[in-house]
Amino acid sequence: MQSAADPLSRVFHALADPTRRAMIERLSRGPLRVGDLAEPFAVSRPAISQHLRVLEEAGLITRTPQAQWRLCTLTPEPLEAATDWVEEHRRIWSGRFDALEDVLRTAQATQDGDPS
Template sequence: MPPAEDPLSRVFHALADPTRRAIIERLAEGPVPAGQLAEPFAISRPAISQHLKVLEEAGLITRTAQARWRLCTLTPEPLEAATDWVERHRAVWSDRFDALDDVLRSARGEQTGENP
């Protein structure tokens, strides 16, 4: 799959994988050396490195060299942008579902001869 072009698509692509979501949850507690991030997963270190690369390209984490380790830190701004997008669309769909409920209630009332 070619990499996503826009920042929001990269964030959603990164969040689509359960391993990457687990990494983000772990980093929410604070910075962690990359090697330690691999410990709870039953996958190779190169696979973890690929996951970290996707997260970094999405802007969700930063990796900085510290002595002989690469320290990974969560960057919350892209998550906030994704949350804002979801909330805007949730509000639109919620309004649409409320309108649909009104139409269905009205239709039921008409079928039974009741007033809406």
């Protein structure tokens, strides 16, 4: 699997997988050791490592050594950038839909007033 070039694409790629979203959800409550983070998921250790690698490459988590374990911590800034992108495009599309609604309303009013 090839990694996306830009940071926002890496974030959306990471968020596309339900296991990774669940990992982010768990980490939103606080840092966890890799083993504790992996515990509820019915996937292999190599699969967990791959998920963590994708999250780390997207900048969504950091893994730091803590004694003999690795501690995973959520990094919220990339999520904020993704939220900003979504909100910006939501505003654009809302504006377009509002304009379309105005056109349709005007067309309907014209049609209702047209005797033909």
